[in-house]
Amino acid sequence: MSTSSRAWVKPVIAAVAIAAIGFGAYATVSKREVAPQLTFLSIKGDKITPESLKGKVVMVNFWATSCTTCVAEMPKMVDTYNKFKGQGMEFVAVAMNYDPPNYVLNYAETRQLPFKVALDTDGSAAKAYGNVAMTPTTFVIGKDGKILKRYLGEPDFAALHKLLAESLNG
Structure with missing residues (x-):
């Protein structure tokens, strides 16, 4: 493959990385901790x-x-x-x-x-x-x-x- 036919690889990898980071942040926020059950x-x-x-x-x-x-x-x-x-x-x-x-x-x-x-x-x-x-x-x-x-x-x-x-x- 020539260099020009692989030009799309870096932007796709960057987009996947950004999506993964965003999902990780969302998962952290959406999984709230249960408060301790104590008296x-x-x-x-x-x-x-x-x-x-x-x-x-x-x-x-x-x-x-x-x-x-x-x-x-x-x-x-x-x-x-x-x-x-x-x-x-x-x-x-x-x-x-x-x-x-x-x-x-x-x-x-x-x-x-x-x-x-x-x-x-x-x-x-x-x-x-x-x-x-x-x-x-x-x-x-x-x-x-x-x-x-x-x-x-x-x-x-x-x-x-x-x-x-x-x-x-x-």
């Missing part, structure tokens, strides 16, 4: 079970009282919760295992946090959610129990509110 223990001693969260859009926020970004974002998390709680959203703020329980309790009470606050005393919740080590880390879980989004650091609240509105109405 949290609230600072009030209540169990927050997977059954109690079933069919709701849930935000799970890993935080610590010693984390300046966590403390800074908390009023916005309260506003987010207050905006969406009436539409079926649930929120669990999970204090990291290194956070002294009395600090967490004091923070939750003095700030009058309106959502569920849980202690991860043994680190099992952070481990179940993919070895969460950095705070804040927030997961948005859809009504189907699958993780819609993971935020590392403070979320873009406009984008978060859009995602919550879509998920709650969908």
Whole structure:
């Protein structure tokens, strides 16, 4: 074969490679992870079970009282919760295992946090959610129990509110 009769080979290979990359990205996005099915223990001693969260859009926020970004974002998390709680959203703020329980309790009470606050005393919740080590880390879980989004650091609240509105109405 002459060089000119093989001129089509490189563009075809490039098109196939681009299609494969695109399909790989689509498959990654479409295969959302199922959120861990675990029971949290609230600072009030209540169990927050997977059954109690079933069919709701849930935000799970890993935080610590010693984390300046966590403390800074908390009023916005309260506003987010207050905006969406009436539409079926649930929120669990999970204090990291290194956070002294009395600090967490004091923070939750003095700030009058309106959502569920849980202690991860043994680190099992952070481990179940993919070895969460950095705070804040927030997961948005859809009504189907699958993780819609993971935020590392403070979320873009406009984008978060859009995602919550879509998920709650969908």
